[in-house]
Amino acid sequence: MLRLLNIEYYKLKYNKASRVLIIIYFALLSLMSLFATIKFNIGPIKFHLAELGIFNFPYIWHFNTFVASLLKFFLLLVIVSMVANEYSNKTIKQNLIDGLSKKEFILSKFYCVIALSLISTFFVFVVSLILGFIYSSYTELTIVFSDLEFLIAFFVKLLGFFSFGLFLGMLIKRSAFAVAAMVVLFLIEIISYGIVCGINKGTELADRIYQFLPFKSLWNLIDEPGSRLSAVKEVAAQIGEDLSYDYSVRWYEIAIVLAWTALFIFLSYRLLKKRDL
Template sequence: MKRLLQIEFIKLWNNRASRILIIAYFILLTFIALFATINFDIGEVHFQLADQGIFNFPYIWHFNTYIAAFFKLFLAIVIVSMMSNEYSNKTIKQNLIDGLSKKEFILSKFLTVVVFSVISTVFIFVVSLVLGLFYSDYNEFSIIFSDLEYLIAFFVKLLGFFSFCLFLGIFVKRSAFALGFLILWQVFEGIFYGLVRWQTDGNIANSISQFLPLSAMSNLIKEPFSRLNAVQSVANQIGESYIKDYGVHWYEILIVLLWTYLFIYLSYALLKKRDL
């Protein structure tokens, strides 16, 4: 496994575009700290975003993993480009000639996906921990390390999404088309959800759409903004209330893991079938 990873990271690091995207991705993750400096001036109301509790433990685990997930597209580009380069540069054929089996080839790509997901999760853990220790009003050990299931959900979400991108890279062979297909699939899921909701109701639409790949990944970490005390207070003042389940559930993780397995299996089956 170490040898397979070394091969992949040598390829990635020697590719200038991939190197820039990887570095940019981790730099952007650190920009989450900029939320602490954002000030709002609404009439005579002045407040700093960090003062609203976004960096309080354990809420910070929910907030930061949700925000960080938006940056995953940077690594998605790296992954689909990684596969398109294999075809355009014919390195995939050369690797197989040099003795690498198709199973080992897919394993090397999947291990790269796992490493990206692990490093991203650890990085967010460290950034969140540092921000929380600086800005959180609650620093008890039991509070700091509660709700860490959001980090597990973040890891699984990245693993599933990057596996989907890997499959698209193998299926389409061209990075631009693979990313275009990814966008089209997102649109398809949105239209499908809208049609089901139109014909039935929101509960049935949610129950069905939760099994679609991108929707399943999105469900792992729900939006955290309505949890903020400021939002809850405004809602109460206008006679509204948020009753929402923000938790991470085992069946949601299982659905994404099943999709991850399916994407990797289909990637291998497709590669095995093709005459390279």
């Protein structure tokens, strides 16, 4: 495993575009702290995001993992270009000539996906911990380390998303077309979801069906955190809206994404095994 990871490390190290994208991604994750400085002063109305409690423990784990997951597209570009470059530079053929089996080649990419997902999760954990201890009103350890399942959901979300990108990169062999294919598949899924909702005049049936599809299953891992804020609930209550939702991470949603991850990696291997290089 370490040998395969080392191979991928050197490939990323000497790829300027990948280095830039990785730096941008982690820089943007670091900038989550800027939410604490955002203030709006409109006449007598003063609005400070940090005072809304977005950095309170344990809410911060939910909020930061949700925001960080929106930035995963940058690492997707790294994964897809990493695969596409193997074909364009013909390094995949050279790796196989040098003794790397096709199974080891796919495993090296998957280990890289796992490593990037783990590093991202740890980075979000550290940033959230620092922001929480600075701004949170609650710093008891039992509160601080509750709701950590959102970090698990974040890791699984990245793992599934990047594995999807790896599969499309293997299938299409061109990074731009692979990313475009993912966008098209996303649009097809979200438009068809809207159509099903419209036909049935509600989301219940669509949610039951689409929870098993790739993008919806990824989205379901971490629900939007905005409506969980007490200030938002108070405003909703005043207009007669009930925002009492279940925001917990559910085991079967993690299982669905892990099943997709396994399928994407298996299909990537099958593609490579049958392809004449």
